[in-house]
Amino acid sequence: MRTSNLLSIFLFVLFFTSISSAESLWVIGHGEFDDNDGASNAFLVENRTNKKVLGDIKLYYEILHTTQDAFFIAPGLYYELSLGRKLVLTPCLGAGFYERGDDKNLGLAFQWRSGADISLKLPKEWRIGLMYHHLSNMGFTRPNPGAESYLFFLSKSF
Numbered sequence: 001m002r003t004s005n006l007l008s009i010f011l012f013v014l015f016f017t018s019i020s021s022a023e024s025l026w027v028i029g030h031g032e033f034d035d036n037d038g039a040s041n042a043f044l045v046e047n048r049t050n051k052k053v054l055g056d057i058k059l060y061y062e063i064l065h066t067t068q069d070a071f072f073i074a075p076g077l078y079y080e081l082s083l084g085r086k087l088v089l090t091p092c093l094g095a096g097f098y099e100r101g102d103d104k105n106l107g108l109a110f111q112w113r114s115g116a117d118i119s120l121k122l123p124k125e126w127r128i129g130l131m132y133h134h135l136s137n138m139g140f141t142r143p144n145p146g147a148e149s150y151l152f153f154l155s156k157s158f
Contacts, residue, residue, distance in 0.1 A: 030044070042066050042151060043066075047061045076092055076113060125157040
């Protein structure tokens with residue numbers, strides 16, 4: 001899947017999230033994808049809605065793209081845990097579509113994403129942080145290589 005398809009899907013997600021939540025947290029990240037087997041640069045756009053689905057668990061939508069044209073798009077669930085006044089720990093779990101491009105073969109197009117991030121609250125609803133994610137087909141195919149992402153991010157509530 002090439003960049004024009006990525007842009008089309010991103011615009012669809014942008015439209016969907018804009019009607020699903022009046023205010024949400026937008027996350028922009030950059031880092032490494034698949035650090036274990038030769039990393040490529042990764043770019044992330046994520047929309048964390050305020051739409052609660054179970055208690056304080058909320059919905060997010062994500063697009064990850066690498067410099068080797070791998071692409072992951074997924075909805076998921078997240079929970080924000082305050083660690084004092086300034087720190088926030090956010091575990092998440094999602095499932096979505098992975099297109100490998102020229103990057104790592106993960107065995108299936110359907111992948112699970114699990115991970116967490118830690119962020120520092122800044123003035124005017126900004127945050128800066130570090131996130132870790134693991135993509136996996138959960139053993140539906142052999143081998144099940146998985147891939148890790150490590151990203152720095154900046155986010156803002158709108």
